[in-house]
Amino acid sequence: MNIPWSEWGEEINEELIKIRRAFHQYPELGYEERKTAERIAVLLKELGLEVETNVAKTGVVALLRGKEPGKTIAIRADMDALPLQEESKKSYRSKVEGKMHACGHDAHITYGIGAAKLLKKYQSHIKGNVKFIFQPAEESVGGAKPMIEEGVLENPKVDAILGGHVWPDTPSGSIEVLNGPVMASTGQIYLEIHGKGGHAARPHENIDPIMIAQEILQRLQTLTSRRIDPLESLVISICSFQSGETYNVMPEKAVLKGTFRTLNNKLRVEIPGKIENIVENITKHYGAAYTLEVTHLYPATINHEGFTDFAKASAEELLGKENVIQGNKPSMAGEDFAFYLEKVPGTFLRIGNYNAEKNLIFNLHNPHFDIDEAQIGRVAALYAKIAMDFLNR
Ligand code: NI
Numbered sequence: 001m002n003i004p005w006s007e008w009g010e011e012i013n014e015e016l017i018k019i020r021r022a023f024h025q026y027p028e029l030g031y032e033e034r035k036t037a038e039r040i041a042v043l044l045k046e047l048g049l050e051v052e053t054n055v056a057k058t059g060v061v062a063l064l065r066g067k068e069p070g071k072t073i074a075i076r077a078d079m080d081a082l083p084l085q086e087e088s089k090k091s092y093r094s095k096v097e098g099k100m101h102a103c104g105h106d107a108h109i110t111y112g113i114g115a116a117k118l119l120k121k122y123q124s125h126i127k128g129n130v131k132f133i134f135q136p137a138e139e140s141v142g143g144a145k146p147m148i149e150e151g152v153l154e155n156p157k158v159d160a161i162l163g164g165h166v167w168p169d170t171p172s173g174s175i176e177v178l179n180g181p182v183m184a185s186t187g188q189i190y191l192e193i194h195g196k197g198g199h200a201a202r203p204h205e206n207i208d209p210i211m212i213a214q215e216i217l218q219r220l221q222t223l224t225s226r227r228i229d230p231l232e233s234l235v236i237s238i239c240s241f242q243s244g245e246t247y248n249v250m251p252e253k254a255v256l257k258g259t260f261r262t263l264n265n266k267l268r269v270e271i272p273g274k275i276e277n278i279v280e281n282i283t284k285h286y287g288a289a290y291t292l293e294v295t296h297l298y299p300a301t302i303n304h305e306g307f308t309d310f311a312k313a314s315a316e317e318l319l320g321k322e323n324v325i326q327g328n329k330p331s332m333a334g335e336d337f338a339f340y341l342e343k344v345p346g347t348f349l350r351i352g353n354y355n356a357e358k359n360l361i362f363n364l365h366n367p368h369f370d371i372d373e374a375q376i377g378r379v380a381a382l383y384a385k386i387a388m389d390f391l392n393r
Pocket residue numbers: 103104105138165
């Protein structure tokens with residue numbers, strides 16, 4: 001059947017703007033999304049969906065069953081905000097001191113709800129199911145993994161998953177798709193160098209942790225320049241270096257903290273060992289001891305080629321070929337959508353948000369960040385269309 005998705009998208013836009021603003025005004029941080037989850041659950045129950053709450057603490061999962069049995073596609077949105085003071089005079093700015101939806105997750109929620117509303121209209125024409133996953137804590141410790149562990153990809157088993165993120169570099173009105181890596185893995189480095197303190201005038205009697213730490217800091221950069229294939233992407237950033245108190249006392253200890261990121265999940269696994277190797281060698285040379293914790297957070301987000309091509313074709317039908325961009329530049333930021341893509345095929349779309357005329361020029365996590373509200377209905381229609389195309393093809 002021929003569904004007028006574009007018209008539906010436009011028709012629903014005003015209603016979705018109101019919904020989005022309500023979320024925007026009351027941002028909640030990771031695993032505190034109680035009111036957000038409650039509001040989502042109410043809206044989806046009104047539609048007659050089967051709604052489950054408190055999944056992985058604050059997550060919400062809703063199921064729309066089509067008329068006939070078939071495959072299941074999931075649409076995922078993250079719900080959490082950031083500890084950031086919004087700098088805006090807009091009427092719908094955050095009403096919570098020091099918290100803000102500065103990463104567009106309020107929009108992501110609304111796309112999901114909008115898609116549910118549109119798909120509900122065609123429930124009797126759907127072959128299979130659509131599962132809506134609203135997950136907590138993308139910005140902090142990650143809600144995707146616990147959601148998966150609690151079984152969101154089962155009962156009914158999810159065959160494909162769709163997610164997206166508002167994207168400041170992509171023109172508003174466009175969608176950008178990438179095959180393969182789209183977001184980097186994330187990991188943390190915590191290093192303590194245990195030296196030997198003493199008088200600054202007698203360095204030979206001490207073990208200087210600052211000297212050792214700076215040497216390690218520099219040597220770590222040779223991992224990216226000399227130890228891995230230059231065609232691979234690896235970022236190591238040491239963002240905290242703490243040691244010492246005063247002018248003439250050599251301290252006992254230095255602490256480094258940082259992050260490492262890559263687009264290659266195989267390489268990711270090798271990095272902690274390579275880091276330890278450097279730390280071990282340099283500390284040994286100086287006779288120092290160390291404590292090193294290298295922690296993996298999110299894997300790299302790798303879009304599946306088959307589903308991505310399919311979603312692209314579906315998007316081109318709705319938005320026109322000129323508004324669907326084949327991207328080729330992944331981001332070194334992380335995203336826990338990666339965990340779903342390790343289990344099922346799917347794709348993570350970039351939803352264009354750049355519009356200089358509307359002053360939508362700010363990056364994610366910026367206190368001036370806002371989304372293009374004129375596009376909400378269109379994106380909801382896009383999600384709905386991709387879901388229905390997948391189920392009914
Ligand atoms: Ni985000």
